Amino acid sequence: MIGVIGAGLVGTRVVEQLIAAGQVQVLVSDTNVVAAKRVAQRYSDSTHQVVAGPTRAMFDTNVVVLACPAPHAKAARRLLEAGVGVVSCSDDVEDTLSLLDLDAIARQSRQSLVVGATSSPGLSGLLVRMLMSRFDSIDEAHVAVHGTAGPSCAQQHHRALARQSIGWHDGDWLRRPAGSGRELCWFPDPVGPRDCYRAELADPVVMHHGFPELTRVTVRVSATRRDRLTARLPMLTPPHAEGGIGALRVEVRGWRNDSRHVEVIGAADRVAHIAGSLAAACARGVVTGGFASGARVVGDSDSPNNAMLQAVVDAGIHLREFVGTSSH
Amino acid sequence: MKLFRRLLLVLSVASTVVGILRFGGSSKAKVTTKQGGWRSYSPPK
CATH class of the missing domain: 3.40.50.720 (NAD(P)-binding Rossmann-like Domain)
Structure with missing residues (x-):
């Protein structure tokens, strides 16, 4: 059972x-x-x-x-x-x-x-493992995630933008304020491009445990101006019963045939699914x-x-x- | 009155700049995905 x-x-x-x-x-x-x-x-x-x-x-x-x-x-x-x-x-x-x-x-x-x-962590690690077969060796994984599942997940997303992000950078944990490091990440359709920021997310911790060979692991989450502005306040409006279509984007960098190589893979679906x-x-x-x-x-x-x-x-x-x- | 005029001038200049930035570069035909983009992927069984 x-x-x-x-x-x-x-x-x-x-x-x-x-x-x-x-x-x-x-x-x-x-x-x-x-x-x-x-x-x-x-x-x-x-x-x-x-x-x-x-x-x-x-x-x-x-x-x-x-x-x-x-x-x-x-x-x-x-x-x-x-x-x-x-x-x-x-x-x-x-x-x-x-x-x-x-x-x-x-x-x-x-x-x-x-x-x-x-979705992140979880599917992100699975996709990194799958992409590994296309490389001679990998050393970087960069994850971006968009969307939330239920109300608890939305609250976690809200809290994550108010704390300190954690990332694995050349053999050391790198801490930066959440909400910084804007990067335009292109997710699979129908989500498309979204501004993503650092946040206190668990992917680097999990990735480092599963892939000790990685020297750099980062994770970013999509957020709006309102999300970033109100991150340090209590949630002003109750979260939705379910977020819309979410997405995951995993970028893996490494070496193939003695040259740098990059692979990007993703998925777009409801985060809870x-x-x-x-x-x-x-x-x-x-x-x-x-x-x-x-x-x-x-x-x-x-x-x-x-x-x-x-x-x-x-x-x-x-x-x-x-x-x-x-x-x- | 002078302060009010200056305020109006600043607001009008600011709104013009915002308008140009917001709508000046919006054209949907500029990005093409003919050569690249997202492709469906099935993992090998």
């Missing part, structure tokens, strides 16, 4: 994708009991059993997807100590660092803890034993990356690569 904590947008998409992949039993839990029951009712049928239950019932499952707002580290620790595998959809930097620190506990319990199973599809694929991967024990990130060398990428594509997420023109 697979458990899902959180019956918001991402949790709902996780359940949807698990059912689509043939998972027979799913347990859903949320602080909002009505929301959990609604999800259970919507996806239960004669062949699939989706049950809404209390959080303590999660200890009886094989793997739990944490699709609730951060922090996840405390819940993950309890689950791992009880011998339950964990997939976390957290994209908060501090929470991600705390989750990666649970490596020893996960190994001791012989369980897998998948950290950052979302991307996150839910990837988290569901990770949960299935943990159940089937695809992940080794310990704290794992999507895209690292010991993860079932091809199977996860195929699951994401099968979920209807269209990958697009940027084909530019030669400067000569």
